[in-house]
Amino acid sequence: xxNVKIKVEDFNFHYGKTHVxxxxxxxxxxxxxxxxxxxxxxxxxxxxxxxxxxxxTILGAKAEGRIILDGRNIYDDDIDxxxxxxxxxxxxxxxxxxxxxxxxxxAYGLRINGVKDKYYIxxxxxxSLRDAAIWDEVKGRLNKNAFELSGGQQQRLCIxxxxxxxxxxxxxxxxxSALDPTATLKVEELIQELKKKYTIIIVTHNMQxxxxxSDFTAFxxxxxLVEYDVTSIMFTKPVKKITEDYITGRxx
Amino acid sequence: xxxxRFKEKMIHGLFFLNGLVAVIVLVGxxxxxxxxxxxxxxxxxxxxxxxxxxxxxxATFVAPSYxxxxxxxxxxxxxxxxxxxxxxxxxxxxxxxSDVASARVREIVKPIVEILAGIPSVVIGFxxxxxxxxxxxxxxxxxxxxxxxxxxxxxxxxxxPTIISxxxxxxxxxxxxxxxxxxxxxxxxxxxxxxxxxxxALSGIIAASMLGMGRAIGETMTVLMATGCALEMPxxxxxxxxxxxxxxxxxxxxxPYNTTHYYALFAIGLVLFIITFVINMISDIILHRYxxxxx
Numbered sequence: 001x002x003n004v005k006i007k008v009e010d011f012n013f014h015y016g017k018t019h020v021x022x023x024x025x026x027x028x029x030x031x032x033x034x035x036x037x038x039x040x041x042x043x044x045x046x047x048x049x050x051x052x053x054x055x056x057t058i059l060g061a062k063a064e065g066r067i068i069l070d071g072r073n074i075y076d077d078d079i080d081x082x083x084x085x086x087x088x089x090x091x092x093x094x095x096x097x098x099x100x101x102x103x104x105x106x107a108y109g110l111r112i113n114g115v116k117d118k119y120y121i122x123x124x125x126x127x128s129l130r131d132a133a134i135w136d137e138v139k140g141r142l143n144k145n146a147f148e149l150s151g152g153q154q155q156r157l158c159i160x161x162x163x164x165x166x167x168x169x170x171x172x173x174x175x176x177s178a179l180d181p182t183a184t185l186k187v188e189e190l191i192q193e194l195k196k197k198y199t200i201i202i203v204t205h206n207m208q209x210x211x212x213x214s215d216f217t218a219f220x221x222x223x224x225l226v227e228y229d230v231t232s233i234m235f236t237k238p239v240k241k242i243t244e245d246y247i248t249g250r251x252x
Numbered sequence: 253x254x255x256x257r258f259k260e261k262m263i264h265g266l267f268f269l270n271g272l273v274a275v276i277v278l279v280g281x282x283x284x285x286x287x288x289x290x291x292x293x294x295x296x297x298x299x300x301x302x303x304x305x306x307x308x309x310x311a312t313f314v315a316p317s318y319x320x321x322x323x324x325x326x327x328x329x330x331x332x333x334x335x336x337x338x339x340x341x342x343x344x345x346x347x348x349x350s351d352v353a354s355a356r357v358r359e360i361v362k363p364i365v366e367i368l369a370g371i372p373s374v375v376i377g378f379x380x381x382x383x384x385x386x387x388x389x390x391x392x393x394x395x396x397x398x399x400x401x402x403x404x405x406x407x408x409x410x411x412x413p414t415i416i417s418x419x420x421x422x423x424x425x426x427x428x429x430x431x432x433x434x435x436x437x438x439x440x441x442x443x444x445x446x447x448x449x450x451x452x453a454l455s456g457i458i459a460a461s462m463l464g465m466g467r468a469i470g471e472t473m474t475v476l477m478a479t480g481c482a483l484e485m486p487x488x489x490x491x492x493x494x495x496x497x498x499x500x501x502x503x504x505x506x507x508p509y510n511t512t513h514y515y516a517l518f519a520i521g522l523v524l525f526i527i528t529f530v531i532n533m534i535s536d537i538i539l540h541r542y543x544x545x546x547x
Contacts, residue, residue: 052436082438082439082440083438085435085437086438089436092433092436096427096429096430096432096433098448100451108434108437108448109439112438112447158433161433161437165437
């Protein structure tokens with residue numbers, strides 16, 4: 001595959017004694033949407049959170065192997081975790097805006113990076129909100145508390161917040177699972193728009209969603225990467241029987 | 253069947269009575285203070301009582317005066333001083349316990365902090381005389397270290413457990429998702445704590461400090477022992493002061509019954525009661541609002 005953004009090589013992950021990810025190797029292509037599917041507890045969220053090292057915060061976590069982002073193994077000792085997280089933004093399953101104003105939510109990422117220029121912050125906030133397709137809904141009330149927004153709006157706000165620090169990769173952990181169908185549709189459309197600029201990796205429980213929005217699909221089971229291919233092939237002619245069984249809903 | 257229902261009713265009634273006792277005691281104390289104070293205010297005007305700094309109830313050659321303004325100022329000075337010391341220390345400790353310390357350290361430190369709350373105030377006052385006082389005298393070159401600053405330091409020590417414990421609870425109850433969101437944006441642990449967690453826990457922290465403050469204002473033995481008990485308008489933290497609580501404690505034992513002086517001491521008690529009541533109520537309101545926001 002050409003234009004590889006992230007190269008995962010023999011990646012293992014343990015929580016204490018549980019071996020959560022087993023020898024995962026895969027190449028993730030730039031400016032595409034890569035969907036990650038699999039039954040609950042298969043390690044797909046852990047895999048996603050390994051890419052921005054969010055698992056570091058968990059006690060007893062241990063990673064082996066390599067995840068190479070732009071030629072650098074992010075698990076090298078001399079790597080700056082903060083730098084990795086800036087490059088790989090994250091959107092969580094449950095929308096989690098800060099208890100601050102809409103504006104301050106977006107500006108937060110810039111401010112912690114030391115940006116003081118008010119004009120620039122304003123510009124970035126507007127741009128991020130436009131990119132996340134929520135600008136028109138909030139432009140008149142940027143000073144209102146983010147909690148006043150609906151669930152779907154909050155999630156797009158969180159996407160905007162992630163975009164504000166200009167990441168290269170956006171990691172999404174079931175971003176639409178808590179949303180109603182209309183809000184889900186909006187987020188899905190947004191993802192299609194975003195892949196022009198960002199590399200997107202999305203964990204989803206929803207098979208149809210994976211089929212609709214992802215260019216590549218990876219199927220995880222019990223911590224192993226079972227199959228990984230172009231989405232259209234995965235959903236029509238999977239190589240492995242177990243992939244087919246899962247995709248056709250025989251278990252899950 | 254009838255028997256068990258009767259028992260059920262009895263138990264219900266018993267617990268209701270228990271709850272009622274607390275209310276009756278509160279109302280009773282308030283009523284006592286008010287009725288006694290009314291007798292005082294027959295002789296003294298309210299404004300003079302509150303805002304005159306001249307307290308001389310046992311004057312023999314001139315008319316006795318009953319102004320408690322210097323005591324009110326002293327009380328607030330000592331308490332606010334305590335808060336200024338206890339707040340940064342308390343929040344710092346709470347943040348350390350909730351975010352930095354390992355589980356082991358937390359398990360050891362938190363009970364110790366809570367035990368601190370159980371030290372009798374007379375022991376703290378004793379330390380004020382033999383330890384804090386001499387240190388203050390040495391550092392600031394004063395004749396003795398029994399002054400407002402000493403009282404503030406001791407009250408800070410006494411308010412710390414409340415502030416630490418409740419602030420830590422407040423920080424702990426900040427949803428983990430806020431922290432994750434912040435870290436995922438590339439914030440450091442420190443930035444996350446200062447810019448996300450503490451603001452999110454702020455109302456809990458404010459409520460904690462107001463409760464600590466409420467305790468400091470009503471504290472008697474410690475300030476009585478450590479502040480020097482000089483009846484005058486304090487000009488600085490190095491002046492000896494006499495607080496409202498100290499005045500009551502010192503004078504109530506020797507005052508003739510049912511004199512204006514006697515009633516005036518009750519009136520001081522009423523003022524104290526109202527101050528602490530208002531502070532507790534405000535912290536309660538803040539705490540409730542905070543619980544609602546978190547949910």
